Amino acid sequence: MTYDPTGHLLLTPVDQEAPARVRRLRQLGLGERPEPAFDAFADRLAEVTGAPYSMVNFIDENRQFFAGLHTPTGLHSGADLGAAASSGAVSRYMDRDHGYCPHVVVRRKALVLEDVCDYPRFAGNPVVDEIGIRSYLGAPLIDRTGTALGTICVVDTEPRPWGRAGLETIKSLAAELVEQIHRREEGRL
Template sequence: MTSPTDTPQEGTPQTERDAVLRALGLTGPEPELDAFAAHLAQEAGAPYAMVNIFGAEQHFFGLHTPGYDSELPTVGRSMPLDHGFCPEVVDREKALVLPDVFAAPRFAGNAVVDLIGIRTYAGAPLLHGDTVLGTVCFVGPVERGLSTGRQSLALIKQHRDDVQNFLYRRAGIQP
C-alpha cells in the first residue's frame, strides 16, 4: 500500500487513474455524486451507498449513510485500501455481489464486517477503457437471499453506468 507522500511511478495503474480523474474533474466529494449514492441506496433498500474513487486510500466522492438518529454507524469519506470489498472489485475489474458475506468465507473476515456490521455488498467498477477509477457500491447490515443476486447485479451495473455517463457528459469526454 502506498502512503499519501508516495509518488506513483509513470505508467502505473495509479498514474493512469490519476490522469483520468483529473480529466473528469474529480477532485473531491461532490453533491451530484452524493445524490447518485442516495438514489442507489434508496433503490437497493440499503442504508449505505458510495461512489468510491481509489487513490492512496479509498475516497467516497459520493456517499449516502444513515441519518444521525439511526442506530447504524456513520462512515467517513475515506477508508484504507485494505478495507471493504471494493478493492476486490478494482483488482478483478468485474462486479461483485455478496448477498450474504458470511456465505463466502473469503469475504466474511473483512474489516468492515466487524467495524460497521456489513452483511451484504454489491459493487461494480468505474472503468475508463482499461483503467479502473473506483467503484459504485451499496452495503447493508442485513443479509439477503441468494436469489437477490441477479437483481442486485443489474441494479449496481445500471447505477455504475449512470455515474460514468454523468462524469463523461460533465467533462465533455466521449466514452
C-alpha cells in the same frame, strides 16, 4: 499483497493500475472532494436498491474516497456507518484494505456478496467486525479510456438477497454514472 496472518488468504488484491487511475482521476478532477451530484447519485442508489448505505467510491494507491455517500441519517458524513467502529467515524475515507471495492476495481467486474460471512476470502475483511457490514453489491466505473476509476456500491448490516436483479441493477447504474462522468468531461473540453 495483504494476507490474513491466520489463514493466509489474500485480503486485498494487488492493484497494478493504481498509478494510471490516479492520473486519470486527477485529469477528471475526481476523488478529492465530496460532490453534491455524486451524493444525489448515492441517494438514488439507496432508493433503488433499498440499501441503508451507498457510495460513489474513487480509489487511489492507499485509500478509498466516497465522493458520493448516502447514510440512513442523510448527513453524507459517514459517521453512522462507522458508529460501531472502534476507531470512530469512517467519514468519507476508508483504507484501501477495508471493504470490497478494491476487489471490484482490480477484477473489473461486479461483485455480489449476499452474506459476506459465506465467503472465507471476504469474511475476514476489517469492515465485518469494525463496522458490521454483512452484505455488499458493487460494480466498477470503467471509463472510455478503459480505466477503472472506482465503484458504486451498496452495503447493509444484514444479509441481503441481491440476486440476479440486484446485479443487473448495479451494473446498469454504474454505466449510467460513467456516462454522467463522460458528459462532465466533455463540458470541460
